[in-house]
Amino acid sequence: MARADSGDSRREDRERADPGRTDPELERAIAHLLDADAADWSIATGLLASRPQQLEALRVVADVAAGCRRLQEAAATSAQPAPLFHWGGLEVREQVASGASADVYRAYDRALGIEVALKLHRAAPHSPTAARFLGEAHHLARVRQRNVVGVYGAALHDDRAGLWCEWIEGSSLTQMLREHGACAPAEAAYVGVELCAALEALHAAGILHGDLKPANVLRERGGRIVLVDLGAGGSPHEINSATAGYGTPAYLPPEVLAGAPRKPEHDLYALGRLIETLLAGPDAEAPASVHPALQRVLARATAADPALRYAQAAELRRDLTLALAKIHGVDVSPTQPARRYWLIALAAAGVIAFGLLAARHWIAPPWSTDLQLLRRTDAGATPLTSGATLAQGDRLVLDLRSSRPVHVYVLNEDAGGDLHVLFPLRGLDLANPLPAGGDVRLPGSNGGREFSWEITSSGQREEFLVVLASAPLAPIQRLVDSAALAVDVERGVGRVRAEAPGGVTLRGAHLNALLEELGPDLRNADRTRIQAYRFNDSGSDSR
Numbered sequence: 001m002a003r004a005d006s007g008d009s010r011r012e013d014r015e016r017a018d019p020g021r022t023d024p025e026l027e028r029a030i031a032h033l034l035d036a037d038a039a040d041w042s043i044a045t046g047l048l049a050s051r052p053q054q055l056e057a058l059r060v061v062a063d064v065a066a067g068c069r070r071l072q073e074a075a076a077t078s079a080q081p082a083p084l085f086h087w088g089g090l091e092v093r094e095q096v097a098s099g100a101s102a103d104v105y106r107a108y109d110r111a112l113g114i115e116v117a118l119k120l121h122r123a124a125p126h127s128p129t130a131a132r133f134l135g136e137a138h139h140l141a142r143v144r145q146r147n148v149v150g151v152y153g154a155a156l157h158d159d160r161a162g163l164w165c166e167w168i169e170g171s172s173l174t175q176m177l178r179e180h181g182a183c184a185p186a187e188a189a190y191v192g193v194e195l196c197a198a199l200e201a202l203h204a205a206g207i208l209h210g211d212l213k214p215a216n217v218l219r220e221r222g223g224r225i226v227l228v229d230l231g232a233g234g235s236p237h238e239i240n241s242a243t244a245g246y247g248t249p250a251y252l253p254p255e256v257l258a259g260a261p262r263k264p265e266h267d268l269y270a271l272g273r274l275i276e277t278l279l280a281g282p283d284a285e286a287p288a289s290v291h292p293a294l295q296r297v298l299a300r301a302t303a304a305d306p307a308l309r310y311a312q313a314a315e316l317r318r319d320l321t322l323a324l325a326k327i328h329g330v331d332v333s334p335t336q337p338a339r340r341y342w343l344i345a346l347a348a349a350g351v352i353a354f355g356l357l358a359a360r361h362w363i364a365p366p367w368s369t370d371l372q373l374l375r376r377t378d379a380g381a382t383p384l385t386s387g388a389t390l391a392q393g394d395r396l397v398l399d400l401r402s403s404r405p406v407h408v409y410v411l412n413e414d415a416g417g418d419l420h421v422l423f424p425l426r427g428l429d430l431a432n433p434l435p436a437g438g439d440v441r442l443p444g445s446n447g448g449r450e451f452s453w454e455i456t457s458s459g460q461r462e463e464f465l466v467v468l469a470s471a472p473l474a475p476i477q478r479l480v481d482s483a484a485l486a487v488d489v490e491r492g493v494g495r496v497r498a499e500a501p502g503g504v505t506l507r508g509a510h511l512n513a514l515l516e517e518l519g520p521d522l523r524n525a526d527r528t529r530i531q532a533y534r535f536n537d538s539g540s541d542s543r
């Protein structure tokens with residue numbers, strides 16, 4: 001008896017005969033996602049077009065890995081020069097963009113411990129435009145979807161309306177076009193698939209974006225496509241009742257340019273025009289030759305007759321996904337039957353493998369540190385080891401390198417039992433936590449002048465304790481918070497001494513007592529490390 005079968009049925013027969021057989025499409029998809037900087041989600045999306053559950057599982061793992069990467073990068077960059085200014089609870093570090101009505105800054109939210117994007121409106125805080133600006137935050141806060149930028153809050157501070165949202169480490173599609181030229185058809189189609197998911201979430205919440213264009217779409221390092229800037233968005237009623245028109249004419253359909261009221265499907269027209277722009281590049285007026293399947297989708301999305309266009313984002317997303325699969329040579333039928341249950345286990349194994357490889361890239365390596373106390377002279381700096389002899393007027397510095405961001409405390413106790421906090425000190429350019437990676441010389445500088453610690457006693461015992469910690473240590477932090485900075489200048493060399501308010505040196509706490517109090521913290525070498533130095537120790541001094 002003969003029977004007709006498809007390639008899919010033959011493949012299922014092979015899979016049943018050899019359950020240990022690997023899945024080449026899944027393997028290829030994973031292979032293209034392992035590099036955070038060059039992850040090609042267009043290939044994965046096309047290869048797994050008929051298996052959305054597996055694709056979504058890969059996305060979940062990638063999002064977790066990206067989250068770990070963002071936290072690690074935030075920790076590494078939390079030690080920065082003085083901020084430009086403060087706005088509410090945010091430290092504003094640099095301006096990154098400026099638009100017609102608002103400025104965008106990179107800022108640090110100490111409450112959350114992460115970098116954020118801060119958008120500040122220029123108009124008067126109680127003006128209608130400021131109210132509309134704050135409305136953007138309210139709209140975005142209602143949507144939680146991976147392709148829509150996440151908003152953390154909105155407020156009025158210092159007579160400026162602002163909203164802050166997740167910081168996207170990447171570039172806009174406009175920047176990508178300017179720097180790299182036109183996109184390949186697969187990449188353009190993938191961007192369309194991701195933006196359809198964003199529009200589905202917005203439209204389900206009753207929100208139109210209103211100004212979909214390359215400048216308002218970011219590609220995060222790792223490949224995530226993120227829709228930003230709802231300044232022209234809102235409900236259809238809000239947009240259509242506005243006295244001023246919003247949107248970019250090149251991405252608006254003919255009927256809207258002629259005065260027709262805005263509808264959700266107009267965002268889909270704008271998306272079609274956006275994909276055409278990606279295919280054409282920054283200077284061309286028409287897309288280059290593309291795969292016929294993608295051409296058909298774009299022709300329908302941007303048809304002059306509204307009745308011929310897509311009415312739902314989910315419908316456009318389906319057709320773009322199928323076109324992407326065909327671009328990658330995967331023959332997918334919209335009605336293809338579901339895989340057998342054991343294939344889900346195979347997908348899970350692939351996800352686990354991807355997660356382990358991602359962890360190899362983003363989980364922090366073991367903590368390594370290197371520090372050296374030095375005697376500084378006009379001729380240079382020479383290393384000091386415990387047991388050396390120091391003389392009055394000797395100047396000391398500490399060179400440090402840590403593979404992780406680190407809180408550093410340097411304390412000194414003299415023969416009289418006086419405890420001095422030598423680092424951190426207010427007024428210097430270095431502050432905790434110090435960044436990972438580079439060489440750092442303590443105590444630091446001020447106004448371009450490099451400082452050192454100076455020995456003020458003659459021939460008496462001096463003990464130094466250097467404590468490195470992954471988080472602030474409360475017993476030492478109490479001393480730091482009560483210390484003030486005194487700076488003298490002699491022969492062009494800065495001398496710093498830690499003194500309590502009023503000029504009275506801190507007394508009543510010895511290094512041994514402090515070590516005992518820190519005992520529980522010091523027992524974990526992955527969180528805290530110490531180095532002690534003792535100089536001029538004749539054993540005859542008294543407390």
